[in-house]
Each structure stands twice: as C-alpha cells, then as structure tokens.
Amino acid sequence: DQQVKQNSPSLSVQEGRISILNCDYTNSMFDYFLWYKKYPAEGPTFLISISSIKDKNEDGRFTVFLNKSAKHLSLHIVPSQPGDSAVYFCAATLNTGNQFYFGTGTSLTVIP
Amino acid sequence: EPEVTQTPSHQVTQMGQEVILRCVPISNHLYFYWYRQILGQKVEFLVSFYNNEISEKSEIFDDQFSVERPDGSNFTLKIRSTKLEDSAMYFCASRQQGAGLNQPQHFGDGTRLSIL
Numbered sequence: 001d002q003q004v005k006q007n008s009p010s011l012s013v014q015e016g017r018i019s020i021l022n023c024d025y026t027n028s029m030f031d032y033f034l035w036y037k038k039y040p041a042e043g044p045t046f047l048i049s050i051s052s053i054k055d056k057n058e059d060g061r062f063t064v065f066l067n068k069s070a071k072h073l074s075l076h077i078v079p080s081q082p083g084d085s086a087v088y089f090c091a092a093t094l095n096t097g098n099q100f101y102f103g104t105g106t107s108l109t110v111i112p
Numbered sequence: 113e114p115e116v117t118q119t120p121s122h123q124v125t126q127m128g129q130e131v132i133l134r135c136v137p138i139s140n141h142l143y144f145y146w147y148r149q150i151l152g153q154k155v156e157f158l159v160s161f162y163n164n165e166i167s168e169k170s171e172i173f174d175d176q177f178s179v180e181r182p183d184g185s186n187f188t189l190k191i192r193s194t195k196l197e198d199s200a201m202y203f204c205a206s207r208q209q210g211a212g213l214n215q216p217q218h219f220g221d222g223t224r225l226s227i228l
Contacts, residue, residue, distance in 0.1 A: 002154075034216060043116070043203050043219030044155065089155060097143065097207065098168035100217065102155040 003027045004092050006103035014111050019077040021106050023090035026071065030092040030101075035064060035075045038087045038105070047088075048075070080110045114138040118204050118220035125194050126228055133189045133223045135204030143207040144187045145217060146179065148172070148200040155203065161187065191225075199227045 005024045013019045021035075031052050036044035050057040050064045050073065057064050063076045077084055087105045117136045125131045137144050146158040160167040161179055178190045187206075191198055201224050205217040 036219075041221065043118075043205075043221045046216035046218070049216060091155075096167070098160045098162075099157050099170070100145070101157065102147075104154040 002104075003030075004090060004101045004103040006090060006106050008106050009104070010107045010109070012109045012111060013080045015082055016079045019075075019080045019084065019108055019110065021075040021077075021088050021090075021108065023073045023075075023103055024071060025073070025092050025101075027092070027094075027101075028068075028071065029094055031095040032093050032097075033064070033066060033073050034091045034093075034100070035062075036089045036091060036102075037084075038089060044089055077108075080108075082110045082112050084108060085110050114218075116204055116206055116218050116220035118202075118223050120223060121221070122224045122226070124226045124228060127196055128193050131191050131194055131225065133191075133202050133204075133225070135187045135189070135220055136185050137187055137204065137206030138208070138218055139185070140208060141206035141218070142209040143167075143217075144179075144181070145205040145207070146189045147203045147205065147219075149203065149222075150197075150200045158189070194225075194227045196227050199225055201225075 034049040035047040037047045038044045048062045066073045087107045089105045090103045091100045093100045119134045144161040149155045157170050159169040159173045176192045201222045203222045204220045207217045208215045
C-alpha cells in the first residue's frame, strides 16, 4: 500500500541548473505534504512543506508546488548546488499528524 | 540547535533476542515517532506516541514491538524476539505540538539494527 510514490530513483543535474523532484500520492485526504533531505548515515532533515490549501510554497532556493487535481507535488531547487546532493523524500500526512507516509526517495546528484 | 539523539548507532543482536532502541527527543516536543528503513527501501512508519499512549501504529508494529517513555526524556522501542527481517535502520522522530501541521518532525540519525 504505497500511498506516496517517487517514481524517479535518481536524478543528475548540472550545478546552477534547476532540479525538479516529483512525487505522486493516492490519498486525496492528505492535508500536509513535506520534503525531507537525507545524507548518508544521518536522519532525514526537514526541508519545506505545503498545506493542501495552497499550491505553492517558497523558501529561498526551494519551492514546492502542489497540484491536487493531479495528486502531484514537486520540489524545485534553483540554482542547484553540489551540497544539494542527497536523497530527497516526500511525505504526506492527514490532519491528525499521527502518521506520515514517505515515498521511496530520489537520489539527487548535482554535478559541479 | 536541539537534536533528537539515538543510541546505539549500531546494534548487532542474535535472532530471537530482545533489543531496546533508545531515543532522546527534543525536550519541548510532545509527539514521538518510530520509523524504519530496510536497506534500499522507503522509510516506513511504525508508531506514533502522544500523551503517554500510542496514537497510531502500522501493520508492521505487531505484538513483538512496544514503545515506552519511561521518564521525561527517553523514548524507547523494544523488539521482543527479533527476526532476521527486523534488520533495518530505525529512526526516531519528534514533533512540537503546533496549531496545525506546520511543525515538522525532527529525526535522529538512526540506529542500524543487524540481526544475525
């Protein structure tokens, strides 16, 4: 039962260009969506989130877009930097916040 | 910045033995979670805990698993009789109570559990 899916296991981008990471979900009742970044041997680190009542949230180089009709969200990183190289997980939760559903992750490599 | 700390970083245990994974959440956080990640797979929710009781648990969290907050600072996950398939990275997370869901989870660096 995979309610959150990240269909691209990996992505390579040149430094300075835009990175676009995608995520699809199946449960239309999700209220909140989050992106986490994970380096090897560390736990996930929160990056940016978006409420289901919005379609865009921006924080510096990071922007998350939500398309509820398509049940799709994306994370844009611009400009991409080598330090952005990590595994990115999208996650979603219902309004209780009791359970967060994670995707399988996308490994981003930013090439200098 | 306050952190979630997990100990040990690596635990090796014989199959059938009990194991306790320890976590110290961020001090003013009120929601606590355990997740696991089997090598190469997604991060899977195990259990959430609030107000000294389990809020929600997944199908993975069967009778072999239990959680406890024995004092004001620790949050533990116990696996009573470990199986080979319990080998995974276990992450603890905590979250501050907020008006909405805009308080994200903060994760520890995980405990790698290896069952022999």
